[in-house]
Amino acid sequence: MCGIAGLIHRGKSSNVGSELQGMLQALKHRGEDSTGYALYGDTDGKNFIMRFKVGENVGEGSSSIMEDVSVYDERKKIVDQTLSEMGAKIVKEERTLPYSLRYELEYNAKDLLEFSQKVESIPGVEILSMGKSLEVIKDLGNAKMVCDRYSLDKLVGTHAIGHARMATESGVDIKSAHPFWGYPFSDVSVVHNGQLTNYWNNRRILENKGMRFMSECDSELIAVYIAQKMREGASLQEGMKDSLTGLDGVFTYFVATKNSLGMAKDTMAAKPLVLYESDDLVAMGSEEIAIRSVLPQEIDTYDPFDGEVKVWEI
Amino acid sequence: MGNLKTTEKKSKAQSMGMHTEVLTGRTQQKFFNPDEAENFYYFGTYDVDFNKRTDLDVLNMSAPEANKEIDNLMSQGYGTIVIKNPQGKHSLGVGILNKLNLIFEGSLGYFGMGSCDGPIVRINGRVGWSCAENLMAGKVVIEKNAGSCFGAAIRGGDLICKGSVGARTGIDMKGGTIIIGGDAGAFTGFMMQRGRIIILGDVGINLGDSMYDGTIFVGGEIGSYGSDAVDSELTSSDQDWLRRKLKVAEIGENFDLSKMKKIVAGKKLWNYDNLEPTEKKGAI
Numbered sequence: 001m002c003g004i005a006g007l008i009h010r011g012k013s014s015n016v017g018s019e020l021q022g023m024l025q026a027l028k029h030r031g032e033d034s035t036g037y038a039l040y041g042d043t044d045g046k047n048f049i050m051r052f053k054v055g056e057n058v059g060e061g062s063s064s065i066m067e068d069v070s071v072y073d074e075r076k077k078i079v080d081q082t083l084s085e086m087g088a089k090i091v092k093e094e095r096t097l098p099y100s101l102r103y104e105l106e107y108n109a110k111d112l113l114e115f116s117q118k119v120e121s122i123p124g125v126e127i128l129s130m131g132k133s134l135e136v137i138k139d140l141g142n143a144k145m146v147c148d149r150y151s152l153d154k155l156v157g158t159h160a161i162g163h164a165r166m167a168t169e170s171g172v173d174i175k176s177a178h179p180f181w182g183y184p185f186s187d188v189s190v191v192h193n194g195q196l197t198n199y200w201n202n203r204r205i206l207e208n209k210g211m212r213f214m215s216e217c218d219s220e221l222i223a224v225y226i227a228q229k230m231r232e233g234a235s236l237q238e239g240m241k242d243s244l245t246g247l248d249g250v251f252t253y254f255v256a257t258k259n260s261l262g263m264a265k266d267t268m269a270a271k272p273l274v275l276y277e278s279d280d281l282v283a284m285g286s287e288e289i290a291i292r293s294v295l296p297q298e299i300d301t302y303d304p305f306d307g308e309v310k311v312w313e314i
Numbered sequence: 315m316g317n318l319k320t321t322e323k324k325s326k327a328q329s330m331g332m333h334t335e336v337l338t339g340r341t342q343q344k345f346f347n348p349d350e351a352e353n354f355y356y357f358g359t360y361d362v363d364f365n366k367r368t369d370l371d372v373l374n375m376s377a378p379e380a381n382k383e384i385d386n387l388m389s390q391g392y393g394t395i396v397i398k399n400p401q402g403k404h405s406l407g408v409g410i411l412n413k414l415n416l417i418f419e420g421s422l423g424y425f426g427m428g429s430c431d432g433p434i435v436r437i438n439g440r441v442g443w444s445c446a447e448n449l450m451a452g453k454v455v456i457e458k459n460a461g462s463c464f465g466a467a468i469r470g471g472d473l474i475c476k477g478s479v480g481a482r483t484g485i486d487m488k489g490g491t492i493i494i495g496g497d498a499g500a501f502t503g504f505m506m507q508r509g510r511i512i513i514l515g516d517v518g519i520n521l522g523d524s525m526y527d528g529t530i531f532v533g534g535e536i537g538s539y540g541s542d543a544v545d546s547e548l549t550s551s552d553q554d555w556l557r558r559k560l561k562v563a564e565i566g567e568n569f570d571l572s573k574m575k576k577i578v579a580g581k582k583l584w585n586y587d588n589l590e591p592t593e594k595k596g597a598i
Contacts, residue, residue, distance in 0.1 A: 267519070269462060269481035269500050272443055288402035288423055288442055296401065298420050301440050302459040303480040306500040306518055 001166045002193045003027030004178075004273075005285035006254045007294065008159035008261040008312050012280065013042050017147070017155030022293035023285055024143035024162045030286060031166025033059060034177035035146045036138030038189035038256055041157040043133055047091055048105040048186070051128040052119070054079065055099035057140050059172025063216075069098045071124070076101065078122050083107075086115060096150050099174075102135070113184040117212075126175060126214050131187030133157070133258050138177040158314045159261050161254045163191040175215045180223035183212060185230060187258035192219035193286055194251030194271045202247070222253050240264045240309045254284075262311035269306035276301045282312050356411040356431070362393035364415055373399035377406055388412055402442070407435065424461075427454050430471075443480070446473050449490060455563070462499065465492045468509065474563040481518065484511045487528065495565040501540065503530045503577075512559065514566050522577050530577040531556060533569060544580040552576060 005023035007016065017039055024035055043049070054075040056064035076095075083090060088107035095101050109115055116127055129136035135155075139146045143164060147153055163178035170176040182188025196202075196218040203213055203221060211224045225246060229239030240255060240262055250270035255262045263284060265273060275284040276291050276299055283291045288301055304310065368387060372380040380397070384407065387395055394415040400406055404423035407416060407430070414433040418426075421439030431450035436457070443461040446454045449468040455476070462480030465473040470490040478496030485504045493512045500518035503511050507526045516534035523540020530543075531552070553571045560566040 267500070269518075272461065274440075274442070274461070287404075288421060288440065289404075292402045298439060300458060301421070302478060303461045303499070305497075306481055 001030045002168075003030030003164040003286040003290070004162070004191045004193045004252065004254060005164075005283075005290045006159070006161035006191070006256070006261055006263070007281065007283040008256075008314060010280050010282070010312065010314055013156050013158050015154070016040070016157045016160040017152040019294050020160040020162045021143050021147040021153055023283070023290040024164050026289045026293045027164045027286055028142045031164050032142035033167040033172045034138060034140045034165045034174070035143045035163065036136065036165070036178045036191070037146070037152060037160060037162045038129070038134060038136050038179040038191070039152065039155050039157055039160045040133045040187070040256065040258065041135060041155050045132045046106075048088075048107050048130060048132060049135055050103045050105055050119075050130050051135050051137065052079070052101055052103070053099050053126050053128060053174060054101065054124060056173050056175065057097075057099065059140050059167075061167065062171035062173035062176075064171075064173050064175065067124075072098050075122060075124050079119060079125060082118055082122065086118060088115070097139075100137075100139070100150075111184070112186055116184045120212070120214075127181065127183070128174075129181045129189065130184075131258065134181075134187040134189055134256075136179050136181055136189055138163075138174055138179065140172060140174070140177075159256060161189060161191050161256050161261065163193075169195065170215060170217045176217040178217075178219055180217075180220045182223045182227040182230075182255070185227050187256075188223070188227060188230075189256050190219070190223035190226065190253060192222050192251055192253040194219075194249060194253070194266070196221055196247055196249040196251065198248040218249075219253075222247065222251070222255075226255055236260060236262055237309060237311045240311070244307055244309070252286075260311055260313050262309065263304065264309045265304050265306060267307040269303075273304055274301050275304055275310075277312075359412045360388045360391065362388055362412065362414060363391050364393035364413075366392050367394035367396070368392050369396045369398055371398040372403065372406070373401065377403055377408075380406055381408060384410070384416070388414060400439070404442070407433075421458070430454075440477070441475075446471075449473060453562075459496070464494075465490070468492070472559075472562065474565070476565055478515065484509070484530075487511075491559060493559060493563045493565065495563075497534065500537065503528065503543070504540070506530075512556065514569055522579070524583060525579045526583075527579050527581075532575045532577065533566075533573065536575065536577075539577070542580040542583045543577050546576045546578040548572070548574055548576045 054072045058066050088105045092104035137150045178191045179189040199218040226239045251266045252271040252273045274288045396417045400420040402423045405425045408428040410433045411431045416435045418437040422441045424442040425444050426441050428447040432452045435454040438457050440458040441460045444463040447466045449471045451471045453472045455474045459477035460475040460479040464479045464483040467486045468490045469488050472491050474493045476495040479498050481499035483498050483502045484492050487506045487509045489509045491510045497515035498513045498517045501520045503522040505524045506528045509528050511530045514533040519537035520540035522543030
């Protein structure tokens with residue numbers, strides 16, 4: 001089933017970590033195999049924030065294996081060395097869990113493709129997000145468990161998207177959890193509720209164009225698909241509109257960038273989405289109770305129609 | 315159930331033109347008995363007084379707790395119940411087989427007012443997916459918007475949404491009337507078998523797809539027609555009926571009914587298995 005939620009404050013910042021936690025926790029009955037957050041925090045915009053993992057948290061049906069912490073330490077050393085070789089200076093380092101790290105990097109690069117390819121060429125290492133504002137945090141368990149584990153409730157920012165996952169198409173692990181980073185684009189993230197039926201066809205085409213897939217989760221295709229469209233010169237909205245015909249199956253998904261948040265719904269309108277829109281806030285989720293967690297008062301909400309694409313700026 | 319198959323009851327109901335079906339074999343056939351019309355109550359229903367009114371705050375209740383409390387209040391004779399703080403909870407007000415005035419001060423989540431028979435309901439908010447699914451009789455009015463599968467498989471009653479609704483409104487409906495004040499999404503009237511849908515606004519793609527029977531009236535633009543949905547002539551009696559229904563629904567007071575489009579089943583998909591392959595292709 002899965003549940004998705006997102007919100008964007010326009011013209012101000014708020015405690016989006018706590019707000020998204022409340023929204024996703026309200027949707028936990030839609031799946032609590034894993035939960036993921038893509039948070040767009042208030043930063044000075046100078047340094048890159050890289051969230052990455054050097055190992056897996058393995059659940060049911062995962063193709064990954066649990067490894068010893070010493071293996072993670074070894075991988076971290078190689079990552080540090082690789083970053084140094086590429087001229088990226090680690091300004092701040094946080095290791096929340098043995099396999100999960102957050103680096104603030106001083107690095108000058110226009111294209112993150114080469115950077116990402118080098119970092120991810122280290123076996124067992126995956127970049128969860130890279131950007132000047134975006135931080136993707138995902139792990140096994142429901143929204144509150146992940147929020148508590150990573151201390152996300154104090155994060156202040158402008159917008160956020162998240163996902164409560166019931167694993168159906170692939171195993172329970174971090175690599176298959178949402179949100180997906182729009183590799184190799186800075187600050188692009190995606191969450192999806194639904195099922196894509198032309199995943200393998202599209203994956204083959206995109207891999208031939210040099211795009212990378214880290215999991216076998218069909219939802220990852222959306223992030224890669226949109227990223228490829230943007231790489232070819234399309235705007236976010238154009239890429240999303242194109243996906244309505246390029247992607248086959250049923251879906252409702254959100255895409256976020258540094259300054260915007262968008263939603264798209266397939267032409268069958270088979271997956272739910274409830275939307276609240278005002279001048280200073282847009283909040284949306286698979287069910288109204290997600291919105292109610294941030295707006296308990298009586299408000300006007302609606303379901304976007306089939307084939308609808310909307311994008312909001314901060 | 316045994317004595318319900320008697321010839322006498324069959325002929326009486328059939329002579330009133332209520333149905334023509336004669337089911338055989340192991341099928342359980344329960345016909346309406348006109349003699350019992352005024353005395354019929356479901357097991358476990360209550361004699362309530364509409365003037366006896368109370369409030370019920372469900373903020374800290376789960377849906378089963380809230381529904382149980384509604385039942386408890388009806389057992390005490392309350393005929394008008396106002397539900398406070400529904401907060402988008404799912405499955406509120408389901409399975410009410412009683413005469414009752416029920417008012418929700420707020421929005422409902424999924425499956426609100428499902429499988430009901432008889433209550434008069436006003437929801438001063440929005441409803442999620444599958445509102446009033448399987449409604450048998452009564453009236454449900456939604457003041458704001460509604461989600462997808464609005465009025466799925468309803469058998470009777472009036473289901474009114476003053477705002478817009480999502481996709482697949484009236485899917486598989488077998489009777490009753492659905493009235494939409496705003497727009498409706500894709501696949502409205504999908505596989506409907508009987509009953510009527512009125513949409514004052516625009517409607518999405520595949521309207522009336524694979525409908526067996528029934529009628530859809532559309533006041534605005536139609537995205538596209540579904541398989542076997544065709545236009546039909548809007549008669550003066552149709553307009554009279556629409557006028558009466560919209561008055562009851564308290565919407566569309568100044569709507570120009572002569573501009574309504576009437577869509578019915580082309581019935582080419584009927585007896586589908588008997589068609590030749592080339593005919594099947596033509597029907598689709």
